[in-house]
Amino acid sequence: MKSTESTLVHSEASAKVMHETKASAAGKKKGLSRKAKDNLAGYLFISPWIIGFIGLTLGPLLFSLAASFTDYNITSKMNFVGFENFKRMFTMDDLFRTSLYNTLYYVVFSVPLTTAGAILLGVLLNQKVKGMKVFRTIYYLPAVLSGVAVYFLWMQLLSPSTGLVNTMLGWFGIDGPAWLFDPEWTKPALLLMKMWSVGGGMLLYLASLQGVSPQMYEAADIEGASAWQKFFHITLPMISPIIFFDVITSTIGSFQIFQEAYVMTENGSGGPGNSLLFYNLHMWNNAFEVFNMGYASAMAWLLFIIVMILTVVNMKLGKRWVHYEGGDGK
Amino acid sequence: MKRGLALILVSFLLIGLLAGCSGEQKAEAEKTKDGKVIVNFWTFWGSETRRPIIEKIIDDYNTSQDKVFVKHTFLPWGDIWTKNLASVAAGNPADVIINDINTVSQRAENKQVEDLSKYVDDSFKQQFYPHLWETVEYDGKAYAVPFNTDTRLLFYNKKAFKEAGLDPNKPPATWAELEEYAKKLDVKKGDNYERIGFYPLWGSVGASSWMTNADSGKGFIDNGKLAINTPKKVEALEWILGWKERLGENTVQAFQAEFGSEQANPFIAEKVAMWVDVGTFYTQLRDYGQDIEFGVAPIPAYQEGTGNFAEGGGFVAEVPKGAKHPKEAMDFIKYLTGVDAQKYWAVKNYDNVANKEAAEATVDELEGDDKTVYEATVKNLEQTKMFPIPVDYPDYHSRINPQVDNALLGKMSPEDALEEAEKDVSKMKK
Numbered sequence: 006m007k008s009t010e011s012t013l014v015h016s017e018a019s020a021k022v023m024h025e026t027k028a029s030a031a032g033k034k035k036g037l038s039r040k041a042k043d044n045l046a047g048y049l050f051i052s053p054w055i056i057g058f059i060g061l062t063l064g065p066l067l068f069s070l071a072a073s074f075t076d077y078n079i080t081s082k083m084n085f086v087g088f089e090n091f092k093r094m095f096t097m098d099d100l101f102r103t104s105l106y107n108t109l110y111y112v113v114f115s116v117p118l119t120t121a122g123a124i125l126l127g128v129l130l131n132q133k134v135k136g137m138k139v140f141r142t143i144y145y146l147p148a149v150l151s152g153v154a155v156y157f158l159w160m161q162l163l164s165p166s167t168g169l170v171n172t173m174l175g176w177f178g179i180d181g182p183a184w185l186f187d188p189e190w191t192k193p194a195l196l197l198m199k200m201w202s203v204g205g206g207m208l209l210y211l212a213s214l215q216g217v218s219p220q221m222y223e224a225a226d227i228e229g230a231s232a233w234q235k236f237f238h239i240t241l242p243m244i245s246p247i248i249f250f251d252v253i254t255s256t257i258g259s260f261q262i263f264q265e266a267y268v269m270t271e272n273g274s275g276g277p278g279n280s281l282l283f284y285n286l287h288m289w290n291n292a293f294e295v296f297n298m299g300y301a302s303a304m305a306w307l308l309f310i311i312v313m314i315l316t317v318v319n320m321k322l323g324k325r326w327v328h329y330e331g332g333d334g335k
Numbered sequence: 336m337k338r339g340l341a342l343i344l345v346s347f348l349l350i351g352l353l354a355g356c357s358g359e360q361k362a363e364a365e366k367t368k369d370g371k372v373i374v375n376f377w378t379f380w381g382s383e384t385r386r387p388i389i390e391k392i393i394d395d396y397n398t399s400q401d402k403v404f405v406k407h408t409f410l411p412w413g414d415i416w417t418k419n420l421a422s423v424a425a426g427n428p429a430d431v432i433i434n435d436i437n438t439v440s441q442r443a444e445n446k447q448v449e450d451l452s453k454y455v456d457d458s459f460k461q462q463f464y465p466h467l468w469e470t471v472e473y474d475g476k477a478y479a480v481p482f483n484t485d486t487r488l489l490f491y492n493k494k495a496f497k498e499a500g501l502d503p504n505k506p507p508a509t510w511a512e513l514e515e516y517a518k519k520l521d522v523k524k525g526d527n528y529e530r531i532g533f534y535p536l537w538g539s540v541g542a543s544s545w546m547t548n549a550d551s552g553k554g555f556i557d558n559g560k561l562a563i564n565t566p567k568k569v570e571a572l573e574w575i576l577g578w579k580e581r582l583g584e585n586t587v588q589a590f591q592a593e594f595g596s597e598q599a600n601p602f603i604a605e606k607v608a609m610w611v612d613v614g615t616f617y618t619q620l621r622d623y624g625q626d627i628e629f630g631v632a633p634i635p636a637y638q639e640g641t642g643n644f645a646e647g648g649g650f651v652a653e654v655p656k657g658a659k660h661p662k663e664a665m666d667f668i669k670y671l672t673g674v675d676a677q678k679y680w681a682v683k684n685y686d687n688v689a690n691k692e693a694a695e696a697t698v699d700e701l702e703g704d705d706k707t708v709y710e711a712t713v714k715n716l717e718q719t720k721m722f723p724i725p726v727d728y729p730d731y732h733s734r735i736n737p738q739v740d741n742a743l744l745g746k747m748s749p750e751d752a753l754e755e756a757e758k759d760v761s762k763m764k765k
Contacts, residue, residue, distance in 0.1 A: 078445045079420055079421075079423075079424050079445075080420065080423050080424050080445055080446055080447045080656060081445055081446035081447075081656075082445070097762055097763070098763075099734075099759055099762075100733060100734070103737075165588045165589060165591075166588065166589035183588045186588055186591070187744075188740070188744065274732075274733070274736060275733070275736075275737070277740050277744070278737050278740040278741055278744065278746075279733075279736075279737040279740075290730065290733065291730075293416065293417055293420065294729075294730065295441070295729035295730045296420075296441070296445050296447075296729075297729075
């Protein structure tokens with residue numbers, strides 16, 4: 006097909022005009038592309054996110070998958086090494102085991118503790134007491150503060166001889182531990198710190214507690230149910246979807262613990278006796294301290310698999326205890 | 336109509352996004368308007384004290400010649416290394432960067448820095464302290480130029496010495512003396528210590544320094560061979576444990592917890608009578624502890640005549656791999672590590688510098704206590720050991736430290752701990 010440049014421009018322009026007239030006409034008569042156009046508009050609206058996701062998340066994600074089978078060192082090497090990195094994790098790297106243990110320890114304790122803490126707090130703050138708004142604000146405050154400032158604050162609170170925590174324990178005749186200086190107590194210290202900021206989770210529970218219909222409690226009252234019965238047979242089932250959501254997200258979040266250990270130990274070294282060497286900290290050290298990016302990528306993928314399996318298990322188990330209104334396990 | 340408007344808005348958004356991505360490419364001009372080559376210089380010196388000093392040096396260099404213009408960029412400590420790594424990987428790094436002295440060979444091995452050998456001859460090398468120059472060479476090639484360094488001294492409180500009946504002009508010279516003096520300097524009220532004479536793990540010193548000091552200055556990896564589980568190192572750990580046992584775990588922890596802020600430094604607060612720290616610790620003493628009568632001495636030797644070995648660190652100037660103007664960058668590095676700039680840095684910052692002539696000129700320029708302490712640090716450089724991280728064992732510290740911790744916490748005997756550490760490190764050989 007032969008065409009000069011001018012005709013090309015012309016035909017393009019006319020196509021555009023046609024397109025536009027079509028678009029304006031689409032409002033009146035049902036063109037066959039109405040749905041397609043809606044979809045297109047939708048995709049266009051989310052395109053900034055899609056482009057960001059593909060370019061900044063999916064791309065690097067796949068790259069790191071590829072890198073996990075290489076000896077990638079960021080600047081000069083990227084040779085295929087097969088499963089060498091994974092082999093090294095399980096056979097040679099003792100710190101890998103330490104870091105995995107530390108992380109699992111943290112997850113096992115922090116998830117139930119913070120969940121139970123948030124529910125308890127939510128229930129307490131759902132009582133009808135005068136000045137409740139003040140209490141709600143107070144308990145929510147720690148969730149607003151974040152990051153490094155909080156860690157420094159807690160490092161002072163947990164100071165063995167002058168810290169507020171041990172001073173208060175002293176009032177009851179308890180000789181407080183050395184917290185962040187004693188490998189036996191470093192992880193409990195972090196858990197304590199995490200408990201302080203359950204206010205964020207509390208807000209979710211509070212909202213869902215307020216959505217529980219009072220009629221159910223009235224009915225239970227008429228039947229003569231005790232407060233405990235009401236809590237276990239009405240409140241908990243009614244807020245179980247939120248508990249489920251909270252357990253899943255906080256499990257994932259707990260596996261990602263990094264900042265706390267990085268900030269609260271000297272040079273991000275992992276604390277006394279490596280007791281705060283969490284999985285992500287070990288990974289970070291491998292990636293950026295010794296430039297073993299390939300190995301670090303492999304570690305990242307293993308963590309992904311672990312978290313994935315746990316989430317799937319959670320989902321399966323969830324069906325047994327999560328109660329959704331107006332559906333059978335849906 | 337509304338949808339049309341939305342579509343237009345979205346397309347604007349998209350165009351903006353794409354433009355934003357591509358706009359960065361040529362943002363940094365390579366030449367100034369008057370044709371000078373721009374050399375990008377990254378440092379982590381952003382503090383009120385350091386920034387004006389480095390920028391004065393840069394200004395001086397910029398006005399001293401008309402071919403190169405150095406542009407300083409401050410990046411926070413920590414961030415600077417990851418940014419550098421990313422920019423090297425992306426092929427668009429700075430031209431000169433200040434980096435850690437003990438990891439030059441690692442960066443050379445991983446091709447993150449340019450080989451500077453062709454710009455360096457013997458007379459250039461000889462300007463610097465040999466123990467510093469050794470760290471910048473890898474496989475016989477120079478990959479950086481040492482800039483500054485540090486060393487550790489024993490600071491002691493003369494007033495406390497007099498109170499305890501010790502000669503304030505005779506600091507302890509050996510470990511045995513250190514222990515003997517320390518016991519005399521302890522002040523105890525009931526069960527509580529009001530002052531502790533000395534504790535080997537406080538200040539800017541760790542178990543590894545004492546192990547090295549005992550082992551004739553030998554590090555954990557000596558000429559490529561592991562020297563972790565040696566009798567002298569075991570003995571050093573036992574010695575440290577002895578201090579802990581004598582003072583008691585609680586005392587040590589209680590004192591340790593108070594450290595941190597400068598005003599609360601236990602030596603300045605006169606709660607500890609002897610203290611090992613880097614030379615620049617003197618500036619804190621000068622600024623916050625005006626009333627303290629103090630003296631400085633080399634770190635006591637393991638036994639008489641075994642050497643007062645101290646551990647050193649520092650920073651180098653280097654050219655990241657793939658920098659656009661290595662020649663001009665090196666010209667600036669030569670100025671930066673030359674006598675004038677080094678002396679200015681040393682005097683203004685009270686810092687030890689790598690250039691020998693500049694260090695000696697600084698001693699001449701200072702007066703009073705400033706001079707006494709600085710002179711002691713310069714002299715101490717002769718007995719200062721650098722422990723650059725060998726490429727075969729890039730993360731050996733992370734294997735040794737937990738075992739040393741275990742020994743110091745009494746969970747393992749020092750011998751078992753070091754044996755374990757040696758085993759762990761040998762497993763990690765690349």
